[in-house]
Amino acid sequence: MKNLKMSIAAVLLLAVSFTNAQEKKKMNHDHEDMKMDHSKMTTMKNDAKTETILSDYFNLKNALVADDTKKAAQAGSKLVVSLKAFDTDSYSKENQEELEDIIEDAVEHAEHISESAIDHQREHFKTLSKDITDLVAITGTKNTLYQQFCPMYDKGSAWLSTSKEVKNPYYGSRMLKCGKVQKTIQ
């Protein structure tokens, strides 16, 4: 009698542990699925982050076109945040280093823009534009961008725009139309 009880108990235990193990396996499986989804999600999130950086950059550019120091400063602060939020994990090691370097540099320029007078903002915007151009060269973007160039400002300076029409952020109303489209980025 005692033996029977023991063997029933043993069988039950075995059954329980077996189902348990299977469930664990299933959970692992689920986890793997989730991991795959996760990596897909990071690239999607990253695309979104690139677009946020670009949209902050364009707000900054438009503020400089409009000679609006205050708005430019605000856009600069926002750009600091969106640059810092960029996650380089999904890129190759080489690109990661390059991206981190670009972001570190760009953050510094954006910080200066957030706290300077308009002449200074424009100086920093020049280097910032190069950083953002280099960033987009790695990350890509879903929109068509136009790299524009003004030969007059500081021995020639470039910037990015979403429109073909030239509106100069380095001179604003003083020389709004100075410049030409240098390159189309797709």
Place this chain on the structure above:
Amino acid sequence: MRIVKIIAIILLVAFVGIQFIPTTRNQSDTVPETDFMLVNNVPENIQNKLQVSCYDCHSNNTQYPWYNKIQPVAWFLEDHIKEGKAELNFSKWDSLSNRRKASKLRSIVKQIEAGEMPLDSYTLIHKKAAFSEEEAKEVINFMTQLKDNL
């Protein structure tokens, strides 16, 4: 009259009291391998100028004036040095990437051109730190060349 006396005593006590608050001093005996002067071929006159005009706030080694130990002067200096080094530290120059070096060199040139650096509050006391027109030109040319050769 008594109230003036009391205020004077309170101020005196406060002045003596703050002298005991320690400050961190920015001094180092060694010049690190990453120092701007060691990794670049800097002509002697420019070396001297940078040393006198920039290195007090933009390197790991400050030549302190005699009054630096008196508060609140020491706080003022400490703050400036901390800010200056965060912006640009010549002692760590070679740890920067070329992109960062180019950015810094551009800023150096712009700041000297605009007469914003060295700070007025600094040149007021350190007369030798001020740039003559000639000196400014020399340093700007050198920094521009360095940037173009990166």
